[in-house]
Amino acid sequence: MVQRKSGHVTLLDIAQACGYSVSTVSIVLSEAPLSQNVAASTREQIRKMASHLGYHPDAFARSLRRRRSQTIAVLAYDLSDPFCIPIVHGIQSGLQPASYMPLLVDAQTQRKLFDNYLRMILERRAEGVIVIASWIFQETNLLDDIEKNQVPIVIVGRDLTNRNVSSLLVDNEAGGALAMRHLIELGHQRIAIVRGPEELFDTELRWAGVQHAAAQAGIKIDPKLVYQLPNITDATSGFEGGLRFANHMLGSKRPFTAVLAFDDLTALGVVRGLNQAGLKVPEDCSVVGFDDVLPAAVSTPGITTVHQPLKEMGLLASEWTLQAITAREQHSEKPVQLHKASPELIVRMSTAPCSALRQKTKA
Amino acid sequence: MVQRKSGHVTLLDIAQACGYSVSTVSIVLSEAPLSQNVAASTREQIRKMASHLGYHPDAFARSLRRRRSQTIAVLAYDLSDPFCIPIVHGIQSGLQPASYMPLLVDAQTQRKLFDNYLRMILERRAEGVIVIASWIFQETNLLDDIEKNQVPIVIVGRDLTNRNVSSLLVDNEAGGALAMRHLIELGHQRIAIVRGPEELFDTELRWAGVQHAAAQAGIKIDPKLVYQLPNITDATSGFEGGLRFANHMLGSKRPFTAVLAFDDLTALGVVRGLNQAGLKVPEDCSVVGFDDVLPAAVSTPGITTVHQPLKEMGLLASEWTLQAITAREQHSEKPVQLHKASPELIVRMSTAPCSALRQKTKA
């Protein structure tokens, strides 16, 4: 194997090795339209030599010349949020057939890192950006920077259509209602609610769904049994919050038979808190979560939750991005879109019919 | 803002805008040594114009010319394994100060994807590769391909020093012993073991540690209470296995007071299985896991487990890679290294003193 100074095999190496010009070799190996005109024997010979020398086209030179990076950046605000991974998988499967490379970066909830990576993304000339806005996420000037560089952008997990960004997220309102209706159908009347952090838009929407479902069933929500998670930027902080609030609920001496938690980690925190006080889930109290992340599925009891079709959302996000890129190539523009994915209730073992109800029906 | 055909601002734009040559602009903005000779006023002017136009150097052109991609590929065999994320974080924090960009890709346990991404990595001229070999991982010809291209490689989660690859992994033997000793100290004598898949190297090592600890304490392991997970490539499959084996254990009618599971997911599966049979953890049976992933921490009871210093391992992996790169620049070579990270026992609520022991000491 020949070693050039750059350490990599180039077209020139191949050209010299088999006595053709660089152009011919390029045409053959990149399967340009002109390669039909190249004699079959030549093609064969060049291809053989290329693989023999272990040639890999230099993406930098190619991108520079073609003015295409074949790259789409995926900027996760916090990759350790289990919420992200299925989305990433969906994106990958959408990009793979288009032979685009995902440039996946994790801002680790740090504004500074976020900006830093954003700069790198722009330098690497990503043709599109998909932002995964899990948990709290302040966008501030991000959009200006990206827009200035005319890079199509799609956001998952947040509605930014009012800022002219195509967005995909779960239908939070429907999801909240789904969870609430489930508890109501099980006969629960006194339901404690743990709302999400105020800064998170999901919070209001899920809350609206919950209220709607309650109103529809003629059930009043005791304001003293409504809690709100603090504005903390760590995705696992919900667990602490749920644990703390469970203690508050029990200390408040207000009766309740079920807890509707903002997300799965919060629900798991609630379960822990109830258990520490000697209460069993679901026998003494039902708990329902939101998101359907892995820990909810593998804990015991499994947490009843609202599933988000994350993989599908990721897939759609990648498709939208690719569409926006082709649109821009044709000097047109893809209109801003909003997709609200339908949530699905996953019933596990953390919810059960209200024991109070059983007594009532007996009476 | 000026728009060129490429859609991006270039050095030429800046040069023309303030009447200097491209060279001068380049020298100033890339802070080359020569920039000391450039008049302070000129520097000022150029910098101002650059930020005004929103200039970002083209990474392709720069890398092509400099022959440095400033990129290190991070190839995860299965990113959905919670095990990976802390490692990635460690890598990121190691790369950040060196202003290297991590090129993170997820093979999703698929051989085809793995090869595909590997090709892309080579085309993008990553200067180093860090492989995260969670769960089962067949390396076959990967190494040849990378070695041919003279790219330094480091592997996390697997010992491949015999193949000449620097490796970082937890000291599995010590970890296995740690878990076993913990159970023994709690007074458990009849301990069921769920071994990992046969193909996974960790399996034998942890098993050796377990056996060693047992021998040291003069405790015999009942072969009928030793199970082995099947060779499945999905990281969450341990849960199913644990659940199934818990049933087998109970069905075998052999007495046991504790279960040592191969990893946390398996432990969670065991807990579920025991619960379904009406047994309480830890009152009726203790369960210990391995890895300390998120689900183990947030389930109730929290799973006692063996923590791996994953973040530190990731950090060290990135440092080794950077060292190997600088070594290669100086035409020397970094020797192959092996780091066995010290595991740490995390005691949570899934383990408790053996009730049989209590009776014995009373008697």
Added chain:
DNA sequence: ACGCCTTATTCAAACGTTTGAATCTCTTGA
């Protein structure tokens, strides 16, 4: 008035690839 040093700036080639246009060599038909 000349060479020489310093300071400030520019030239021009190179990195590896792609591609429109050009070249060269055959055939073929008139």
Added chain:
DNA sequence: TCAAGAGATTCAAACGTTTGAATAAGGCGT
């Protein structure tokens, strides 16, 4: 015999940046 076309291959410029060498302009000592 020559023009015209087809087939096969090559030229040369370009993508945006970096950098060793070259140039230009001033200051200073002789």
